[in-house]
Amino acid sequence: MGDTILYEVLNGVATITLNRPDKLNAFTHELNHDVRKAVKEASTDEGVRAIVITGAGRAFCSGQDLSGVDESIDHGEVLRNSYGPMVKEIDRCEKPIVAAVNGVAAGAGFSLAIACDFRLASENASFLEAFIHVGLIPDAANLYNLPKIVGHAKALELAILGEKISADEAKELNLVTKVIPAAEWDHQVRAFAERLASMPTKAIGLIKRNMKAGWQMDLHDYLEKEAYGQRIAGLTKDHQEGVQAFLNKRKPEFQGQ
Amino acid sequence: MHNLRFVEATVVDGVGLIELNRPEVLNAINRQVVSELVELMTAFDRDPEVGVMVITGKGRAFAAGADIHEMAGDSPIDLELLDQFADWDRLLSIKKPVIGAVNGFALGGGFELALACDLLFTTETAQFGFPEVNLGVMPGAGGTQQLTKIMGKRKALEWLLTGEKMSAQEALHFGVVNRLIAPELLLEETMKYAKKVAKQPALAVRLIKEAVDKAVDYPLDEGMKFERKNFYLLFSSEDQKEGMSAFMEKRSPQFKGK
Numbered sequence: 001m002g003d004t005i006l007y008e009v010l011n012g013v014a015t016i017t018l019n020r021p022d023k024l025n026a027f028t029h030e031l032n033h034d035v036r037k038a039v040k041e042a043s044t045d046e047g048v049r050a051i052v053i054t055g056a057g058r059a060f061c062s063g064q065d066l067s068g069v070d071e072s073i074d075h076g077e078v079l080r081n082s083y084g085p086m087v088k089e090i091d092r093c094e095k096p097i098v099a100a101v102n103g104v105a106a107g108a109g110f111s112l113a114i115a116c117d118f119r120l121a122s123e124n125a126s127f128l129e130a131f132i133h134v135g136l137i138p139d140a141a142n143l144y145n146l147p148k149i150v151g152h153a154k155a156l157e158l159a160i161l162g163e164k165i166s167a168d169e170a171k172e173l174n175l176v177t178k179v180i181p182a183a184e185w186d187h188q189v190r191a192f193a194e195r196l197a198s199m200p201t202k203a204i205g206l207i208k209r210n211m212k213a214g215w216q217m218d219l220h221d222y223l224e225k226e227a228y229g230q231r232i233a234g235l236t237k238d239h240q241e242g243v244q245a246f247l248n249k250r251k252p253e254f255q256g257q
Numbered sequence: 258m259h260n261l262r263f264v265e266a267t268v269v270d271g272v273g274l275i276e277l278n279r280p281e282v283l284n285a286i287n288r289q290v291v292s293e294l295v296e297l298m299t300a301f302d303r304d305p306e307v308g309v310m311v312i313t314g315k316g317r318a319f320a321a322g323a324d325i326h327e328m329a330g331d332s333p334i335d336l337e338l339l340d341q342f343a344d345w346d347r348l349l350s351i352k353k354p355v356i357g358a359v360n361g362f363a364l365g366g367g368f369e370l371a372l373a374c375d376l377l378f379t380t381e382t383a384q385f386g387f388p389e390v391n392l393g394v395m396p397g398a399g400g401t402q403q404l405t406k407i408m409g410k411r412k413a414l415e416w417l418l419t420g421e422k423m424s425a426q427e428a429l430h431f432g433v434v435n436r437l438i439a440p441e442l443l444l445e446e447t448m449k450y451a452k453k454v455a456k457q458p459a460l461a462v463r464l465i466k467e468a469v470d471k472a473v474d475y476p477l478d479e480g481m482k483f484e485r486k487n488f489y490l491l492f493s494s495e496d497q498k499e500g501m502s503a504f505m506e507k508r509s510p511q512f513k514g515k
């Protein structure tokens with residue numbers, strides 16, 4: 001799948017592990033590319049119904065690997081060629097994506113975490129808008145996604161002041177779904193992801209699609225979009241299963257179809 | 258309609274559905290495809306059971322480009338004598354409305370086929386483009402003319418000069434397509450609209466399309482006169498009498514297409 005990540009599928013969950021632990025999983029062009037390819041693979045693999053992105057070692061992702069950055073770099077082109085395609089692939093993916101933030105998520109690592117649908121934070125995790133400290137703006141869609149999660153004022157504060165946020169603070173900001181004790185980390189991440197993988201996958205995809213669309217539509221257009229969405233969901237086997245299970249007072253078994 | 262190899266046709270509730278069926282080559286358009294399309298559409302145009310046509314592609318593309326191998330060795334004289342674009346001219350003279358349901362890539366000749374349709378419904382993920390320039394040539398089946406008439410000189414040139422792909426959202430923004438529809442529902446929604454049009458009084462639909470087409474090329478004064486003649490002409494139809502009687506009698510009209 002690529003030299004900079006690990007990719008594994010188990011019980012309907014694809015786990016993408018950023019695997020440059022000695023560099024705190026810092027992004028290189030290759031890592032951007034490998035993550036994009038892995039998300040695409042998980043998107044098209046019918047056996048996958050939930051995706052986890054996490055980091056090997058003690059960091060989630062420390063952001064851009066600055067060792068390759070010098071005066072000759074065109075920062076705009078780096079974004080167009082490396083980060084943009086990765087962020088678009090994540091955005092296109094209709095399966096639920098969980099960022100399992102095991103340690104520091106700084107700079108573009110923070111951006112990666114908030115490009116995902118859910119964030120689970122280890123008690124050891126932290127978040128940092130590092131860009132301002134090197135005179136840059138948060139990129140990889142960071143300023144696009146962050147205000148939607150924490151609100152405009154808070155996002156501005158985080159982006160400009162660049163202060164480190166602990167896992168507990170992140171929970172208070174609604175930046176993460178849950179903070180998990182280190183001892184229970186693997187177990188709880190897997191349980192959360194497998195729970196998502198057992199849900200009606202198509203409906204999850206449509207919820208993601210519609211909620212994103214709503215940000216850029218007026219009510220009139222959105223209601224039309226909603227009608228499409230419910231029509232599609234209404235044609236799924238999982239909808240039939242859900243209704244039957246309800247009528248027969250049993251637990252539904254969704255197949256993701 | 259005999260020996261159709263690359264296109265499939267069915268008639269459903271007054272809609273002539275045409276599906277390009279070469280998914281293994283992303284429905285690339287070769288001379289045979291165009292010739293089959295013309296044959297089929299001409300037949301539908303004369304078929305009283307068909308009120309409107311829908312064109313779509315099977316698989317993940319609408320139609321991605323032309324068959325390059327077919328023309329790579331042609332000389333200008335070969336092309337003049339073959340006169341392959343005459344078939345494209347015939348596509349434009351179809352009298353009944355043609356709706357394109359663009360399910361994926363519409364590139365080169367595929368984009369030209371889309372532009373030859375009267376209305377375009379498309380998926381949110383469809384992409385359009387004229388990559389011809391990157392092969393040292395240019396669109397030859399109406400691309401430069403049709404796109405410019407729709408989006409204006411400046412925007413059309415922007416795409417034509419680089420061959421870059423236009424997203425469905427951009428196509429909607431510049432009026433190249435009518436509607437963006439979720440991929441899962443493209444055909445269903447297109448057919449829903451097509452069936453609605455198929456139920457309309459056929460002569461009125463036909464003369465409206467003809468008049469709107471003139472609006473694109475005629476000066477306003479000529480266009481107004483053309484419109485008027487068509488308006489008068491409809492007063493010789495049975496459907497006009499039925500439509501107006503039904504309106505006055507507060508009942509639903511029963512149109513016959515005559």
